[in-house]
Amino acid sequence: MNWTINLMGCMALTALTGGIFLAAWLCLKWAAEKRGYIEFLYRALWPATLFFLVPAAFLCCLFRARTGEYAGTGAWPGCFSPSIKMMGERAAGVWLCGAALLLLLYGVDFLRYRYQIRNKIRCGGMKYAVFCRTLEELGLSEGKVGLYESYHVRTPMVTGLWRPKVLLPAGEYGEKELQVIFLHELSHYRQKDLWLKSILRMAVIWQWFNPAVWVLRMLVWRWSEYACDSCVCRKTGKAGEYFGVILSLTEPARGWTDGGRSLLLAHKHELTRRVEKMKKCFKKELPKMRWVYGLCTALLLCGTVSVYASSEGLLAGYDRWYEETDVALEEEGQPFEEMTEYEETGDNGLVEEMDESAALQPGARSGNMEWTVKADKRKTSAGFSAKSGQTIEITVILLPTDLSTNVGIIEPDGTRRYVTGKRAVSHDFKLDQTGTYKIFIENKNSKSIKATVSYAVK
Amino acid sequence: MFGKRILSECEEVIMKAVWDAGEDISIPDLITVLREQYGKDYQRTTVVTFLSRLAGKDYVETFRRGRLSYARPLKSEEEYKSYLAGRELNRWFRDDASDYVSSLLKERGISKEEKEKIRRLLDELDD
Numbered sequence: 001m002n003w004t005i006n007l008m009g010c011m012a013l014t015a016l017t018g019g020i021f022l023a024a025w026l027c028l029k030w031a032a033e034k035r036g037y038i039e040f041l042y043r044a045l046w047p048a049t050l051f052f053l054v055p056a057a058f059l060c061c062l063f064r065a066r067t068g069e070y071a072g073t074g075a076w077p078g079c080f081s082p083s084i085k086m087m088g089e090r091a092a093g094v095w096l097c098g099a100a101l102l103l104l105l106y107g108v109d110f111l112r113y114r115y116q117i118r119n120k121i122r123c124g125g126m127k128y129a130v131f132c133r134t135l136e137e138l139g140l141s142e143g144k145v146g147l148y149e150s151y152h153v154r155t156p157m158v159t160g161l162w163r164p165k166v167l168l169p170a171g172e173y174g175e176k177e178l179q180v181i182f183l184h185e186l187s188h189y190r191q192k193d194l195w196l197k198s199i200l201r202m203a204v205i206w207q208w209f210n211p212a213v214w215v216l217r218m219l220v221w222r223w224s225e226y227a228c229d230s231c232v233c234r235k236t237g238k239a240g241e242y243f244g245v246i247l248s249l250t251e252p253a254r255g256w257t258d259g260g261r262s263l264l265l266a267h268k269h270e271l272t273r274r275v276e277k278m279k280k281c282f283k284k285e286l287p288k289m290r291w292v293y294g295l296c297t298a299l300l301l302c303g304t305v306s307v308y309a310s311s312e313g314l315l316a317g318y319d320r321w322y323e324e325t326d327v328a329l330e331e332e333g334q335p336f337e338e339m340t341e342y343e344e345t346g347d348n349g350l351v352e353e354m355d356e357s358a359a360l361q362p363g364a365r366s367g368n369m370e371w372t373v374k375a376d377k378r379k380t381s382a383g384f385s386a387k388s389g390q391t392i393e394i395t396v397i398l399l400p401t402d403l404s405t406n407v408g409i410i411e412p413d414g415t416r417r418y419v420t421g422k423r424a425v426s427h428d429f430k431l432d433q434t435g436t437y438k439i440f441i442e443n444k445n446s447k448s449i450k451a452t453v454s455y456a457v458k
Numbered sequence: 459m460f461g462k463r464i465l466s467e468c469e470e471v472i473m474k475a476v477w478d479a480g481e482d483i484s485i486p487d488l489i490t491v492l493r494e495q496y497g498k499d500y501q502r503t504t505v506v507t508f509l510s511r512l513a514g515k516d517y518v519e520t521f522r523r524g525r526l527s528y529a530r531p532l533k534s535e536e537e538y539k540s541y542l543a544g545r546e547l548n549r550w551f552r553d554d555a556s557d558y559v560s561s562l563l564k565e566r567g568i569s570k571e572e573k574e575k576i577r578r579l580l581d582e583l584d585d
Contacts, residue, residue: 106557116556118467119466121474122496124495125495151542155563156562157561171539184562197557240581240583247568247576250563271572271576272576279583
């Protein structure tokens with residue numbers, strides 16, 4: 001089925017454009033990191049994620065195939081050989097299995113998360129007062145984000161796409177600790193990290209076979225923290241104090257962590273990495289806007305060019321492959337045209353040659369032959385029996401597709417009945433004699449033709 | 459000690475209020491605290507019902523002093539937190555590094571050596 005090939009093509013193109021954008025981001029990171037563009041680099045991961053999800057290049061291909069220079073050629077999304085169709089179906093099956101497994105894992109993750117946050121207690125008193133002050137400091141209105149504490153969470157977190165809330169582990173906190181926690185978590189909310197992670201989740205399910213999307217996932221997880229840390233350090237002006245508070249919150253007495261048991265290798269040495277990043281890249285002053293505009297333009301150009309280039313490359317490449325490949329085409333389900341039957345007797349000047357390579361059994365009800373019929377020749381099959389009242393159904397696929405050819409049967413009395421067609425010929429010959437019949441193909445052209453013949457007596 | 463006595467959401471709120479009080483708390487005061495601090499506008503009968511359930515689970519004991527009824531915690535908040543931390547089921551279902559949350563810290567355990575390394579880095583940070 002063509003939809004499987006289109007699906008694979010769509011995924012391949014999306015993987016390509018996403019990979020190009022990610023490579024561009026990595027180049028940008030190399031240039032921009034040391035200048036302190038931490039938050040900008042994190043925001044630039046948004047379009048990278050979207051390029052892995054939205055099949056922009058494939059949609060561009062479809063649009064150009066219908067409206068641009070490739071319109072009307074029939075080249076796209078066109079015909080494929082049976083072997084490519086089979087490969088497409090198998091690849092689609094493998095992809096579906098992987099995507100289903102990931103969906104299941106994410107579903108389990110969701111249930112675990114819901115179980116974790118099932119019990120929560122609204123915070124009041126000093127905690128809520130510091131929370132409101134922090135909301136105001138960040139320009140967020142009260143009521144947009146809730147504040148709760150819970151005995152079932154081990155680290156402060158922000159969660160909830162539609163009803164966002166900050167969750168604290170139940171316990172006592174100093175004012176400075178609360179300020180650091182709320183600045184960090186509300187920065188996550190302001191950056192819309194949960195939305196980006198949701199989009200990224202869909203991209204991972206869609207492109208699970210692509211290692212670049214897993215690299216992107218790791219980058220998003222890490223850089224969301226770097227961007228938060230950068231934002232908080234800029235607000236407080238005291239990076240050392242900020243990380244000092246986080247470090248103190250990990251003391252075993254607080255009961256936040258498992259004390260030495262690191263279950264997730266991906267997050268091993270996470271805090272060390274974050275401190276080192278701030279040490280290397282943190283700048284107290286915001287970068288100049290002209291640099292930001294320049295970097296945005298560069299990223300936008302990169303994205304647009306990669307989409308256009310990949311669609312152009314695919315259409316041009318397919319068009320060339322289509323022209324140069326001899327592929328036996330069989331339009332699925334397309335009915336053959338009703339053909340006019342002709343009759344002829346006697347010699348018509350063509351040299352007859354018999355096909356002895358596949359001797360037909362007298363009682364054979366059907367058969368298949370691969371013939372090469374030279375110019376000005378008639379190729380004839382061996383004889384086979386058929387009775388009056390029966391029908392001989394013949395289907396012939398011809399190459400080249402533009403040469404007109406006669407296809408028919410020779411009756412027991414030597415009469416030749418035939419139809420004339422190009423490319424694909426199919427006809428039912430109703431029989432009114434009992435005896436030995438033969439199938440023939442006449443090539444009155446100046447070039448040889450190849451014919452795939454199949455017949456059946458019914 | 460705790461057996462299979464995990465608290466429901468409402469029971470946890472009430473226990474939190476009792477623990478935060480720091481001392482024996484009367485029912486009327488408990489109702490006020492629940493309403494003003496935790497946003498739970500429970501009727502007296504509701505609070506009494508929950509307290510009797512909590513007493514059945516050996517979390518509190520209730521007694522009369524004068525005209526008022528009081529609640530006193532039998533287990534501390536730290537004991538409850540330690541119990542939750544130790545429950546295997548809770549550990550399985552707890553995942554602070556889930557895709558559905560953005561947490562302050564995903565790393566589960568920081569060794570002493572790493573803490574020392576971080577402290578040295580913090581000293582070098584230009585504040």
